[in-house]
Amino acid sequence: MVKHRLNLFSVVMAVILMVVLSGCGSTESNANEEGKIKVAMITSDGGLGDRSFNDSGYEGLKKAEKELGIEIKVVEPQDVSEGEKYLTQLAQNGYNLVITLNLGHEKVLKDIATQYPDTQFAIFNTEVEGDNITSVLFHEQEGSFLAGALAAMVTKDEGVNNINGDSVIGFVGGVDSPGINKFLVGYKEGAKYIDPQTKVIVGYSNSFADPSKGKEIALSQIEQKADIIYQVAGATGEGVMDGAKSKNVFAIGVDSDQDYIAEGNVLTSVMKRVDIAVYDLSKSAQSGKYDSKIELGLKENGVQLSEMKYTKDMINPDYLSKIDEIKEKINNGEIKVTDITKN
Numbered sequence: 001m002v003k004h005r006l007n008l009f010s011v012v013m014a015v016i017l018m019v020v021l022s023g024c025g026s027t028e029s030n031a032n033e034e035g036k037i038k039v040a041m042i043t044s045d046g047g048l049g050d051r052s053f054n055d056s057g058y059e060g061l062k063k064a065e066k067e068l069g070i071e072i073k074v075v076e077p078q079d080v081s082e083g084e085k086y087l088t089q090l091a092q093n094g095y096n097l098v099i100t101l102n103l104g105h106e107k108v109l110k111d112i113a114t115q116y117p118d119t120q121f122a123i124f125n126t127e128v129e130g131d132n133i134t135s136v137l138f139h140e141q142e143g144s145f146l147a148g149a150l151a152a153m154v155t156k157d158e159g160v161n162n163i164n165g166d167s168v169i170g171f172v173g174g175v176d177s178p179g180i181n182k183f184l185v186g187y188k189e190g191a192k193y194i195d196p197q198t199k200v201i202v203g204y205s206n207s208f209a210d211p212s213k214g215k216e217i218a219l220s221q222i223e224q225k226a227d228i229i230y231q232v233a234g235a236t237g238e239g240v241m242d243g244a245k246s247k248n249v250f251a252i253g254v255d256s257d258q259d260y261i262a263e264g265n266v267l268t269s270v271m272k273r274v275d276i277a278v279y280d281l282s283k284s285a286q287s288g289k290y291d292s293k294i295e296l297g298l299k300e301n302g303v304q305l306s307e308m309k310y311t312k313d314m315i316n317p318d319y320l321s322k323i324d325e326i327k328e329k330i331n332n333g334e335i336k337v338t339d340i341t342k343n
Contacts, residue, residue, distance in 0.1 A: 037097075037285050039064065040073040040090045041278065042083070044101040044124075045174075045208040047076035050235040053255040053274060057101050057124075060278030070282055080104035084112065091116035097285040099278060100124070103179055109133065120290055122281050124274065125179050127293065134290050136277050139297030141186030141337045142330050143270040144230070146298075146305050146323055147252050148190025150268060151228040152198045153319045154250070160314060162248045162265075163227050170201045170226035172217050172240050174208040174233035178341045183232040183254070183270070185340050193326070193335070201226050205236045214239030215246075222247045228267055230254070241266060250311075257306040264314070269306040276302070299331045 041061050043054040058074060065072045073095070075086050083105035090098045091112065098119060100109070103126040113121045113130045122134040129135075151169045158165040171187060173180040184202065191198040201224055203217040214236040218229050222243065229244055230252040231237035237254060238261065244251035245262040253259060253269030260266075277296060284290045296302020305323065312320065329335040 036069065036071040037282075038071045038073070038093075038095040039097045039282050039285055040075065040095045040099065042075045042077060042086050042090075042098070042100040042102060042105070044103075044234070045080070046234040046236075047209075048074065050208075051256060051258060051261060052234055052237065052253075053272070054101060054234075056256045056272070056274040057099070057278045060275035061282070063275070064279050064282035068282055068286060070285065077102070084108040087112045087121070088115075091119040091121075095119060097122065097281060099281060101274070120285065122290075124277070129292075132290075134281065134284075134292060134294065136281070136294045137296070138272050138277075138302055139295065139337075139339065140183050140270070140272060140303060141189075141339050142298045143272070143303035143305065144183045144186030145190035145193070145330065145335070145337045146327060147230055147268060147270050148187035148192075148200075149194050149326055150190075150305070150319060150323055151187075151230065151250075151252065152191040152194035153322065154267065154315055155198070155228050156195070157316065159316075162250065164225060166225045166227070167195055167198045168201065168225040168227070169198060170218070170221035170224075170229035171203070172214060172221070172229060172231045172233055172237070173202070173204045174236055175206055176204045180204075180232050182339060182341055183230070186337050187230055189337055190326075194322075205233050207236055208234030210236045211239030211242065215243040218243030218251070219247070222249055228252065230270075253306070259306050259308065259310055263310045267311050268308050271304050271306055273302050273304070298327055 048054050061072050064070050099122045101124050106126045106128050109128050110130050113133050120132050124136045127135040155169050156167055157163055171184050188200050201221045205213040218240040221229055227249040231240035232254045241251040241262045245265040250267040253266050255272045257271055258269045
């Protein structure tokens with residue numbers, strides 16, 4: 001009888017132990033399901049809706065949410081000075097990865113990253129050193145070189161309806177700064193590679209969110225015989241494209257494929273694949289393994305020209321063959337495009 005009771009006690013204890021162990025396993029599983037990787041992105045000036053740099057980053061973030069199952073958040077500061085506040089808040093709120101697209105945050109980022117070593121930070125378009133900081137850099141000058149070369153060929157071709165035949169092209173930047181002039185120098189070098197006599201008219205809007213100013217500058221450059229204008233000005237660039245459309249000349253888009261914004265009046269767009277970089281960073285957040293620096297150029301498909309859906313049939317196909325040839329020479333080092341941020 002005693003032996004029977006002991007056996008029964010052993011069976012009961014074994015069942016209880018199995019239930020407890022099973023419960024422990026279930027708790028761990030639930031924690032993993034609930035403990036989603038959290039990724040936040042702070043936009044640059046202009047915020048979402050710029051159909052350019054910020055929107056490209058957001059596309060990559062939404063793709064990561066859909067395909068990787070991560071939790072995402074987007075913050076749109078009204079001013080660069082709010083960077084410290086948002087970087088700190090997002091780290092305190094447990095985001096695994098905090099991405100800022102605003103290079104103006106570089107000064108405060110290093111100190112904040114030191115205070116929150118368990119949070120990974122990433123910043124675009126500038127390099128900041130830190131154990132938990134990833135710097136994402138693009139070779140925008142390479143894509144801009146291709147755009148300049150194409151512009152220099154097209155601007156002389158009076159066989160294209162909206163071209164005046166003068167070797168004059170334009171450039172509108174958001175602000176006069178190394179980050180913007182990196183595009184400008186590549187654009188100029190590409191144009192001069194084709195024709196050293198090409199004139200490049202340069203203007204700055206001093207804003208990334210003022211389309212009316214962008215249009216005003218574009219119209220002024222058109223009056224000076226520019227018939228192709230490259231805009232590197234965020235949402236301000238919409239005004240540049242509007243101005244080009246109103247005078248039936250060409251604009252060149254930036255960061256995203258903006259050809260559709262003014263069909264037939266955006267010659268091409270210099271695409272900077274912010275979307276791919278944001279998505280890849282989100283994948284790194286899942287593994288917890290990050291690179292300290294990521295560089296993306298033509299060779300990595302980090303920068304590229306758009307497919308020119310609305311304009312490629314308007315221009316001589318030999319021009320596009322020449323662009324392919326130039327691209328290959330840049331990739332193999334035969335052509336070296338100046339990066340003014342490294343000089």
